[in-house]
Amino acid sequence: MTADRITVGELQELLAGGWPVTVLDVRPPSDVDWEIPGAIHIDAYADLQSGRLGPLAELSLAQGPVVTVCGVGRTAAIATELLRANGVETLTLDGGMRSWSLAWNSAQTTICGCEVIQVRRTGKGCLSYIVESDSETVVIDASVEPKVYVRLIRERGWRLVAVADTHIHADHFSRSRRLAHLESAALLLPAQDRAQYPFRPVADGDRIAFGSSALVAMRTPGHTDESTTYVIDNTAAITGDTLFLNSVGRPDLEGGRQERASRARLLYTSVSRLLQLPEATQVFPGHVSEAIPFDGRMLGTTVGTIRDSVALTRLDSGEFVEAVLARIPPSPPNHSRIVEFNQRGELPEDPSELEAGANRCAVA
Numbered sequence: 001m002t003a004d005r006i007t008v009g010e011l012q013e014l015l016a017g018g019w020p021v022t023v024l025d026v027r028p029p030s031d032v033d034w035e036i037p038g039a040i041h042i043d044a045y046a047d048l049q050s051g052r053l054g055p056l057a058e059l060s061l062a063q064g065p066v067v068t069v070c071g072v073g074r075t076a077a078i079a080t081e082l083l084r085a086n087g088v089e090t091l092t093l094d095g096g097m098r099s100w101s102l103a104w105n106s107a108q109t110t111i112c113g114c115e116v117i118q119v120r121r122t123g124k125g126c127l128s129y130i131v132e133s134d135s136e137t138v139v140i141d142a143s144v145e146p147k148v149y150v151r152l153i154r155e156r157g158w159r160l161v162a163v164a165d166t167h168i169h170a171d172h173f174s175r176s177r178r179l180a181h182l183e184s185a186a187l188l189l190p191a192q193d194r195a196q197y198p199f200r201p202v203a204d205g206d207r208i209a210f211g212s213s214a215l216v217a218m219r220t221p222g223h224t225d226e227s228t229t230y231v232i233d234n235t236a237a238i239t240g241d242t243l244f245l246n247s248v249g250r251p252d253l254e255g256g257r258q259e260r261a262s263r264a265r266l267l268y269t270s271v272s273r274l275l276q277l278p279e280a281t282q283v284f285p286g287h288v289s290e291a292i293p294f295d296g297r298m299l300g301t302t303v304g305t306i307r308d309s310v311a312l313t314r315l316d317s318g319e320f321v322e323a324v325l326a327r328i329p330p331s332p333p334n335h336s337r338i339v340e341f342n343q344r345g346e347l348p349e350d351p352s353e354l355e356a357g358a359n360r361c362a363v364a
């Protein structure tokens with residue numbers, strides 16, 4: 001922390017530790033597609049650009065420092081300077097929301113004797129998983145810096161044996177290849193011919209053994225052709241972008257427009273197959289569509305809850321396809337460039353430049 005700046009890592013630690021802090025987001029409302037949990041939004045952008053506090057002058061602040069945030073940190077720095085001149089303890093979030101895209105937090109639970117840590121990119125909604133049995137672990141859908149997983153695994157005395165992806169991602173760079181390389185672990189991807197680097201292909205029904213447990217692969221195409229769900233002991237399903245907490249994956253990001261309907265039909269079959277799992281089966285998706293709180297609570301639901309509450313899942317095949325195609329959201333920014341990197345197994349020097357912003361892998 002310098003005199004008037006705070007890094008993403010430092011703010012993440014304050015929020016994770018429950019310290020009092022007021023996050024003041026000064027972006028114009030039209031730029032707000034994602035936020036920091038608990039942030040207060042005050043549209044002072046135009047005033048700040050003219051060197052005035054505007055509505056921020058009226059602010060009554062709770063205890064703790066104020067952390068100002070904007071897109072990349074420039075306008076927030078003006079707010080910080082003006083607030084500090086008024087005697088308010090204020091810090092600017094270095095790099096703004098673009099850098100916040102890499103912030104993360106975690107939650108942990110036990111499933112059939114396996115420890116499961118959900119590692120969440122709070123600034124983007126991506127969920128990844130460390131699954132442990134007898135001190136051996138598998139990481140699924142690594143989406144934050146590899147050193148984060150290495151630290152979480154090593155500080156518990158565990159060992160990484162495999163890294164697996166549910167599909168070739170379009171909204172973030174997969175860190176799986178780098179993580180597997182760092183720890184000399186196996187790299188597993190659903191069988192397909194798009195990835196241009198060595199990996200162990202996973203087919204429907206394959207068992208990925210670790211400790212005294214195993215993940216069973218269930219091919220669930222639709223969101224992408226290769227999309228695969230990993231099932232732990234018929235008790236929990238890590239569903240990637242096939243099935244979310246209250247929606248399903250979008251079927252349109254790969255292939256042409258005319259393929260959308262056939263992919264949506266595949267998605268219907270895959271979702272129906274997942275919903276045939278026992279109703280108490282926990283569902284842990286690859287994304288959520290809101291900023292993830294620093295509350296340590298797992299984000300998940302059950303097959304039974306989805307059957308009862310997600311209207312899309314009660315439609316027949318024709319209705320499902322029609323409803324999904326009618327609700328396709330705008331394509332995620334930069335998705336084709338991100339896919340190219342993921343197919344080559346590469347990471348750009350500054351991932352946040354292409355990754356920043358909300359994920360859009362779900363049909364609302």
Ligand SMILES: [Fe+2]
Binds near residue numbers: 167241361
């Ligand atoms: Fe996806």
